[in-house]
Amino acid sequence: MEKGMLIFNYGTMNSSKTANALMLKYNLEQKHFNVLLLKPAIDTRSGENIIKSRIGLMSEAVTFNEEDNLIDKLKYYEFDAIILDECQFATEKQIEELKLIAIDKKINVYCYGLKTDFTSHLFAGSKRLIELADKLVELETYCECGNLATINARFVDGKIVKSGEQIVIGDEDLYKPMCYSCWLNEK
C-alpha cells in the first residue's frame, strides 16, 4: 500500500460514507494498523465521540474544534492511519495540517464527507481536499429519476429550500440526494 496519501472519499447524503469509513477502519485493523478515527465536533448527531452509520456500525472517535491545530492536537496519539468522517466541516487549514501529517509520518489520511452543500457549492474543507488530495473517490448514490445524485437538496416542512445557512445539522431526512436537473426543477 502506498503511504503518505491524502484521500478524499466524497458523496451526497445517504451514500454510505460513514459505513464505508467504519468498514475501512475494521479492514485496516485486521491488518494490524493502528487507526485514529477523527470527526469535527460540529456533528453531534450520534453523541459527542461516537461515529455511527445508519446500518448500525459505530465506533469511538477523537473530536476537534474549528480552532484546533491538528498537528498539535494529535501529537501524543499513536496511529499509523487516520480516518476523518464529516471532513467537509474541517477548516482549510486543518486539511493542510492533515496533508502535512500524512507526508511527515508517511501514513494515509482517509477523509469521508460531502463535496457540496444544499446550494451546490463546495464546503471549505472539501474545496481544500479537492485541491490537495492525492486521490479522489466518488461514493455513488442515485436521484429518484435514476441519475447519479450530486446535490444534497434541503427540505423544510416538505418544501425544498435553496438559500440559507450552509450548515444546519439535523435529521437526515431534512436532506435528499438529487441530480442537478431534478433539483433545478423542484419548486
Ligand SMILES: [Zn+2]
Ligand atoms: Zn434526478
